[in-house]
Amino acid sequence: MNLSQKDQLYNWHPYTQHQTTGLLPAIVKGEGVYLWDENGKQYIDAISSWWVNPFGHSNPIIAKAIYNQLTTLEHVLFGGFTNKPAVELAEKLLSILPSNQKKLFYSDNGSTAVEIAIKSALQFFYNKGEKRTKILAFEEGFHGDTFGAMAASGITFFTEAFQGSLLEVVRIPLPTTENNSLTLLENVLQTNEFAAFIFEPLVQGAAGMVMYEPQELDKLISLCQKHKVFTIADEIMTGFGKTGKTFACDYLSEQPDMMCLSKALTGGTIPMAVTSFTQEIFDGFLSNDVNKALFHGHTFTGNPTGCAAALASIELLFSNEMQENISRIEQQHLQFAHRLKKYPNVQNCRTLGIILAFEIKRETTESYYGDFRNKLYAFFIENGIILRPVGNTIYVLPPYVTTNEQLEIIYKTIEKALEIM
């Protein structure tokens, strides 16, 4: 039996209906934008392995940092102790995050970073004896698959089975210049029941790279501030350069109270996440009463090896080479968006930073993991390009190290799909 066959015997994959899913390619090697499966087939990873890998697979600089840390101090508990990479990473991150962010809480994946943000918002008000138990979020948002994160997520078929067991969340539509989401928010906020408003700033990743304007988000944030509702920017997808700035929040005039980071934090090497806070939120847990502390933690919180990987990644991100790569890909995407204008079946083409997305015009609404999407997905895989269309949305989110020639291969394959679908 080969790896794919053994995998089918033993493994349960994410977001996968195993009854109708065949053998999955077994990837045995990665380098830069390329991945190879056990049969030697080569793939271009055009979505950075679910948005985690900006600097290319098996990046030697991050690998070296990890090796050095593993052979110095691989792990130590963060309860009662601290460690050098965790301190250095906190100092580094706080120097690049919005200036009101003052404290970090480490965890190990995006969903837990969101749980920590939501729990701390709820407990902040509990500590003060104020009853604010509800959360605000956008329709179609995605914040992860654990219970709190799932409650905040609006993509219904991800969460349908659990609706009876979730936190109370009120949803508003994404703001546009035409709709009334600001008024809706204003009305909802009158009740004073809300602890926090969570959102993906400027780009809703899992919804299919749905984009909206910073000016509109600014208005919602300042309204929340007026009503003392904490704002949580979930930058798990958008963080670390994907939007063309370090964080999507760097496009805003307002600053969120909390931020959630993960995905590209360690350059796609070690699972790790961060929730950052303002001083005000941190101070809401200070007391002579031990019970007012945030009783939350994960075994691998503050893991030195993960922190060392993140430090190396951030250094790479700020290198001239990587910053130039980001602007170069931005430009290439803009040109490709222009090229796509000649396809009558391309709708709503949009780009921000290294993200490009558009819809393929269809007679009927295409479901998230529906037949049309599966056909597109299979077409790209067959052609050696890893893209995961969402319904009829195709998006590209390539590693920053993707060359223009490699981008051209991705673009050409997309054009081929447009011609035959």
Ligand SMILES: *Cc1c(COP(=O)(O)O)cnc(C)c1O
């Ligand atoms: C991926 C994602 C999450 C969840 O992160 P996991 O590491 O998969 O738990 C949360 N929010 C956003 C915006 C994401 O893209």
